[in-house]
């Protein structure tokens with residue numbers, strides 16, 4: 001690990017260790033709500049919590065914050081587990097807030113008995129109206145002084161589903177004049193007559209975040225509960241509840257906040273991502289244009305690249321937008337070391353070598369990865385008719401164009417030096433064939449004087465007769481602006497990039513015939529690609545993971 005200074009979260013922990021914490025006290029958790037798939041923002045939080053676990057050799061729980069059965073599903077639980085595992089982390093325990101429903105209920109009953117909670121029978125609009133403003137105190141509910149007996153009876157009925165949804169809520173009795181609006185008798189429970197993906201019909205009331213979260217931390221002996229900055233004002237309530245349910249000598253978790261991470265040209269909000277899926281704007285949660293962990297995996301991102309990204313952006317106290325180019329940089333760096341190089345032509349034009357013998361072919365040696373000698377080499381077929389990229393040829397060009405022109409030489413990668421001779425055009429003036437001659441003595445690696453000759457450009461190619469056709473999916477940013485959800489006037493879907501997916505036919509060297517789903521390659525001079533999960537042996541499908549920053553020989 002590279003030496004870096006401690007981030008402010010680590011400083012908090014170091015400070016606690018200097019004071020009254022032992023190393024054995026340290027324990028963390030990652031607490032997703034299973035209401036969607038994890039996105040790159042979550043990855044940052046996962047890397048923070050599990051990273052601390054690794055650093056301090058402390059357990060980290062995976063806790064599902066499953067307190068809202070309307071939006072939560074087993075499918076999401078499974079996807080979250082898969083993603084955390086794939087990122088390379090191991091949780092100590094798999095926990096669910098729903099496992100604590102009984103304990104939370106018992107504590108709520110205690111609060112009622114201690115005159116610290118009451119059943120309010122007003123509508124949510126009425127309750128909101130009495131909240132007051134940051135400068136004006138709120139008003140007490142007319143139900144605030146219900147007797148303990150009545151509260152207990154109503155609360156039990158709520159739990160059993162014997163009252164209507166929305167008829168009552170349970171509120172903490174704190175202070176309607178508190179400076180912190182969240183302390184003005186916050187709602188602890190609401191009635192929801194909904195089946196829960198784990199507890200079924202057992203509960204007809206569900207705890208709200210503030211009531212469930214801190215107590216779950218406490219029950220699991222979490223020492224530091226990290227959440228995003230918008231929860232800063234909740235800290236007072238977090239502590240208030242803990243104070244009421246624990247005894248003074250108990251070890252209490254600490255909530256501390258860090259800044260949410262946003263990625264440019266996308267959105268990191270499960271709710272909005274779900275909207276894209278439901279409206280069919282993307283094909284699924286793992287559509288490779290999505291910023292979800294599962295989409296990144298499908299697209300060819302590696303766990304190492306995502307961890308590197310999270311580490312590079314670090315942990316901060318101020319919310320910011322990280323440019324997506326940093327994420328792209330991280331995957332490029334990783335794949336540059338590991339991805340085998342292959343040749344593929346995505347916008348073909350035919351190249352005919354007029355002095356190459358008709359019907360003949362030869363299999364030329366090609367290095368698999370110049371960054372990794374152990375990767376070895378393979379053979380690629382060469383013949384009289386090839387495909388090259390249309391943009392690699394111009395009939396006439398200035399001196400800065402180092403690709404193929406008439407009368408000039410270039411090298412074909414792993415093969416020969418050729419010289420442009422003439423073109424064939426159709427009635428629209430479009431070039432249909434380029435004719436060239438090759439220098440038979442110039443074969444790469446042959447050691448001849450001719451093979452050492454320096455020419456300015458090197459082109460990739462495939463043999464027309466041997467090439468395999470594949471579907472190639474070219475992705476671009478899903479949104480045309482940096483922060484699609486920051487516009488107050490416009491909906492984020494107004495900024496969708498209509499060209500975020502382009503499907504084309506590519507021509508690949510035949511070594512790719514047996515490529516397996518998720519296999520990764522560098523299509524030389526083009527970019528990094530992997531095999532999509534839609535791929536079959538009959539119809540290969542490739543995703544462009546990321547373009548190449550550099551291309552060899554211009």
Ligand code: ATP
Pocket residue numbers: 030031032033034040041042044045065226227228259260261262268269270271
């Ligand atoms: P969303 O709005 O996408 O649903 P959330 O915060 O409601 O996000 P949770 O499932 O509650 O989603 O998040 C689990 C953990 O991940 C929380 O601790 C949360 O703070 C953290 N987290 C979520 N989004 C980000 C983000 N963009 N950057 C950093 N951490 C995040």
Ligand code: MG
Pocket residue numbers: 033
């Ligand atoms: Mg949340």
Ligand code: MG
Pocket residue numbers: 033270
């Ligand atoms: Mg949420």
